[in-house]
Amino acid sequence: MPAPKVIATDLDGTLLGRDGRLPPRNQKALQAAREHGVLTVAVTARAPRAVYRIPELAPVLDAAVCCNGAALYDTATQRTELRHPVPLAAARELHERLFDALPGALFAVETGERQLTQSTFLQEGVHLNDPWVFLEPGDDLVGAADAVAQLVVRVPGSTGEAMYEAARHIELPGVRLWHWGSFPEIECTAVEASKGAALAAWCAERGIDAADVVAFGDMPNDVPMLAWAGRSYAMADAHPDAVAAATDRTGSASDGGVAQIVEALLDLA
Incomplete structure (x- = not known):
């Protein structure tokens, strides 16, 4: 499989461990992806502060779509933009x-x-x-x-x-x-705030199509993202809605399911 231009991943239950931290294997895999020119995006229900306060995340992310798509956090400038507030x-x-x-x-x-x-x-x-x-x-x-x-x-x-x-x-x-x-x-x-729509908008601003995006998730709020991305992976213990939306499966978060696929895509074995 060709390497993607973007890796988009949910955090809790997908990229992060049960302790809410970034496991070393996943950290190493995302860092390698960035070194190969792949953009990495967290797409999460978390607020921006619950992303940037995890010190291991900042070095391996280009951006974070937060609050289920309502906000965008730029890791380089450390600025948050609320794009889709509820009236x-x-x-x-x-x-x-x-x-x-x-x-x-x-x-x-x-x-x-x-x-x-x-x-x-x-x-x-x-x-x-x-x-x-x-x-x-x-x-x-x-x-x-x-x-x-x-x-x-x-x-x-x-x-x-x-x-x-x-x-x-x-x-x-x-x-x-x-x-x-x-x-x-x-x-x-x-209604404009969804993980899929927000990720699509972020990619469009950079001239990137869905076909060049690989996404990971495990819950119903990940469905729009998993359905939009050209390739998508539901975690081994994912909710049935996420499984139905994804094109593929991978291991659980505890088994480094994200890293397993990234390593294979970049031929890091």
Whole structure:
């Protein structure tokens, strides 16, 4: 197989280990790709700060598409551009409707620079997502934000799939809902914000077609990226939706599944 021009990879469950760090094998593989002239892009639900605070990532990335496609982080300039915010009026209405549809739901607003919430429970199971701004239960969560990259919703004891099913009847123009399988959270972005569309736009700005892109992912929010890329790999333990969208499979994150393919593509064995 010819070497790609771009390697695009999800982070959690794909490139990073369970400890949220970049394993040495994956780090070495991406560094080798860059030395071969291949551009490397992280495409993640994480906010930019949860990317640049992992010191091993910066040297092996050309850019990071963040917040499920709502924001772009330039690793060279260390600047974040919020490209597709959720309109504040839509975020407010969505917050109200999800509050009714999901009993016990906890909410946060991700701005791209910080996260506002009314519950410390939102901190659990999330890496490097400070600074947190904690509001009183009766405060206006959406009104306190200057911009909304994502509306984050969590229901303790539930699953993302169950939450999505309970909320999928909510039709709000210009808004899209994502879930992470068993993790009890859904994330709401502007409809223009998806991993596939954001990656396609980044590549188009550099004259790169889908045929020259290899992508890796494991969750439903990776589906648009996996479906768009000319070659795509679902991890061994990926969600069925990701498997269906990808052209191929690779090993699990713990087995260095990304590195396995990159090494083969670049003939590094």
